[in-house]
Amino acid sequence: MVADAEGRYGLGMMMLPPVDEMYEALLARDRTYDGLFVVAVKTTSIFCRPTCPARKPKQANVEFFSTARDALHAGYRACKRCQPMDDAGAPPRWVQSLFDAIEQDPQSRRTDADLRTMDIDPARARRFFKQRYGMTFQAYQRARRMGQALSELRTGAPVTQTSLRNGYESESGFREAFTRLFGDTPMQSSALHCMQARWIDTPLGAMLAIANSNGVCLLEFVDRRMIERQIAILRRRFKCTIVPGPNAHLESIKAEMDSYFAGSLQLFQTPLVLDGTPFQQNVWERLLQIPHGETLSYSQLADDIGRAGAQRAVGRANGDNRLGIVVPCHRVVRSDGTLCGYGGGMWRKKWLLEHETSHAAAVS
Ligand SMILES: [Zn+2]
Structure with missing residues (x-):
């Protein structure tokens, strides 16, 4: 696993071996796969190293993650026996007590x-x-x-x-x-809900999508620190509850995200709900106009919306974007072209821009 300066795991997650191969390795408790992936068992909500002596689950009941972090975000907890959080043996006692x-x-x-x-x-x-x-x-x-x-x-x-x-x-x-x-229990919500949520797995980690009948209101990586606050803002603004459930816009954005990551989609068509201050809306609308495979500087963006010199405010509005990837705040870079802050992590920004550049010519 490669972690960047912020401790976020890098592109290792792109390199999971094929599922059948991982399952074989699991059955064989093949030590050579240790560290390449962790295996999570749906029936127990526990994740393990490939070599864990504790279990041999059915293939239908397992899912694979490249990092312990991804398994945690998917709702699994670490196996006490094989200690998949730890590369260096069991943690000290005080950590175990935590x-x-x-x-x-x-x-x-x-x-x-x-x-x-x-x-x-x-x-x-x-x-x-x-x-x-x-x-x-x-x-x-x-x-x-x-x-x-x-x-x-x-x-x-x-x-x-x-x-x-x-x-x-x-x-x-x-x-x-x-x-x-x-902010509300699922049962209570079902009677009066007005927003639905679903999970979207991507090669860069899991994302949460929330939509109402008008379109997608939030799309964000679940490990992003801001996400809890973003959900609270959303609930306040729309004065409604959020439930897991069917929503045509969620199905649409899920399909489009799959195509985007496969390199076959450059322009998202799913309706979006951009809800912010007039300044934020201006910034987000401008972001939507940056073509796939291209970037824009903060100062140019500020110029374009008639607020020359307001780079910092533009940066903040970028950070407040609730629709990751589809409102492409990752396409904004410094004037010299170098990368800078991205809520989802710099490594994701880099990955997205490289992905878009390499697929820019492939689709018309
Ligand atoms: Zn285990």
């Missing part, structure tokens, strides 16, 4: 004060998680929390069976997870 505490109640956030009551120095925890797992302790907690709440969206199935089938300790635990993220 993991245990989180698993007892994955939905609550542990603060520095909580760590101190466990006799753990918060600074040490931060350093350890960053160095060993490439993410902060807060990011780990977030991944578990989000993963649990969001994993329901992968199926869109009725709450009652799936929460139990997915290994939530109780249905109420799942409801709580969902409530904290979306």
